Amino acid sequence: MDLTWLTNALHTHTAGFAEAAEGGDPATRVPTCPEWRLRDLVGHIGQAHRWAAGMVRTREPAAVPDPLEADPPADWTRWLTEGATELADAVRTTGADTTVTTLLGPGPAVFWLRRMLHDTVVHHADATLTTGRTTFEIAPDVATDALDEGLGLMSTPGAEKVKPGLAELAGNGEKLLLRAETTGWLITRTPSGPTCSRAVGDADVTVEGSERDLLLVVTRRLSPDQLTVTGDRALLDHWLSRTAL
Known part of the structure; x- marks a missing residue:
């Protein structure tokens, strides 16, 4: 997988997510994730990027963070941007092919860059549906890779354990x-x-x-x-x- 392409796409959709969320009422319920408020959705993305970055750096598993316990600062855009940068830098520094812990056992560090890209993509859509401030746009090649990745995970032996x-x-x-x-x-x-x-x-x-x-x-x-x-x-x-x- 092309590390530059994945990094650029992650930054694009993190920025799109931030633009859609910024200025929204933090207490607004997310219609496609009704258990979350907008603040929780922002907390999830900021947490998830940093969580994945930590596992790439340490090559060890870590407990999945709870978005309801996140405490995103007032400047959502800056916090989200910094989290995406931290993840991309961790993968680049560790080495894209270095073996780390993934959702389905040992795998390359780049797994987390791709997984977090497409998690961000889907929640970018959620943010637009929640606030109505922007429309969800995605390049065909990114949407294609999101489908490849998601359907590939679904059909991987052992996925039912997750x-x-x-x-x-x-x-x-x-x-x-x-x-x-x-x-x-x-x-x-x-x-x-x-x-x-x-x-x-x-x-x-x-x-x-x-x-x-x-x-x-x-x-x-x-x-x-x-x-x-x-x-x-x-x-x-x-x-x-x-x-x-």
């Missing part, structure tokens, strides 16, 4: 297709769990839209009704209810 709902996605060959204009993601439910490949083909249910909109549907930030859905809608709904990224 997200128990995935254990309910074993099946008998049922297929779901996410179809963008120039690419697609074909998900197959096998007896041992879901698999995903960058491909197009026949499927039991197909969702068609832009990379941006497919990402928002997969993360349950946009209703599939806003896109073109053909085939077994119940299969899609079952999958979405257990795989929100």
Whole structure:
């Protein structure tokens, strides 16, 4: 993975998140994360970047921080920017390929830069939906990588230990297709769990839209009704209810 590309994208979406959040009422509930207020959403991003940076530097696991206990300073933009910079610097200094602790066992340090980029991307969308101050924009290549990363994590053996709902996605060959204009993601439910490949083909249910909109549907930030859905809608709904990224 290109370290410069990931770093630039992280800074872009951290800035977009900060712009959407800055000036909003800290007590406003986040409609797509109703257990959080806007202040908690900001706290989560600032905490998560620093938490990941710490694990990259130490190469050791650390307890997941609680956003409800975060205490972001008044200058949200500066704090968020500093957290993103801390993470990018930690990966660069440690070495992108250096083995560290990840969500699914040992992996390269760059895992955390990519994971935090796409966590920030999704919460950038949340911030825009909460305050209405800006609109959510994302480059197609970033949305494509977000789908690659999220669907790849979902289909990694052992992922159900992190997200128990995935254990309910074993099946008998049922297929779901996410179809963008120039690419697609074909998900197959096998007896041992879901698999995903960058491909197009026949499927039991197909969702068609832009990379941006497919990402928002997969993360349950946009209703599939806003896109073109053909085939077994119940299969899609079952999958979405257990795989929100």
